[in-house]
Amino acid sequence: MTKDRDVTLTVPAQAQFVDLVRLTLYGIASKMRFTFEEIEDMKVAVSEACNNAVLHAYGGEDGQIEIQFVVGVEELTITVRDNGMSFTAADTKESPSLHGKSIDEIQSGGLGLYLMQALMDRVEVHHNGGTAVVLTKKRMSTEESA
Template sequence: MKYLNHLHLKFDALSINEGFARSAVAAFCVGLSPTLDDITDIKTAVSEAVTNCVVHAYPNGFGKIEIFVGLGKDFVDIEIKDNGVGIEDLEQARQPFFTTKPTEERAGMGFTVMESFMNDLKLSHNQSGGLKVFMTKKLQPKNLMASKTQNG
């Protein structure tokens, strides 16, 4: 078995669910005793991927987001997918500051943030044509509980 533990979530592509999604994934990872830095990196990357689904995947406003989390001994795999319209040019989408919605004050930094905060980022399309984001975070060996104890 590649993973010690799995989590599977499916929820509506609404911005109100972003906080839930990033907190749920972060809470699930706590079992591996990650550092606070690693947890914050994971939360941010999840938030970016979920935001993409909410903002871009479903122009009609309705759809689902699915998140799969697999915990290994010292790493976390996270897959976030939708059944939306997908992205025509995946390479272009990954470029910093690229956005298809320049009039909406969007930074175009979502994939750049995911790439910098995680150790690996793969983009592909699933059978329905929606986007699939696969990210891996290698956890630092430091123990979260130990650092809490040290701080008093």
């Protein structure tokens, strides 16, 4: 059995650094033998998660985004984490949100969380002194993708 490996990338919470995250994802996913379509889906989902942090986490102040890629035997888990503004449980009585925005507001500004859920196998959002979006994609078996 192969032990899980991880790669962590920390970038400024600025739009121009999202491409660096996408390039890193491409390199890791290619080595894992994900298909071109799967890699493109992951790149869109990760871009959405990073863009949410860039636009909403720090309210115009300087901040950083940490992206962790955990390489499993059959799946890749990507966590996009910021330490910016989040929300408390009291703010979420009616519906879950991301950085104080309702799901409807996020979707109207782009495809946001809905798109991430459509493109990935599993999406989780955690709030604890910031926001962490955990995206997981399972790799098709080599026989299926050949």
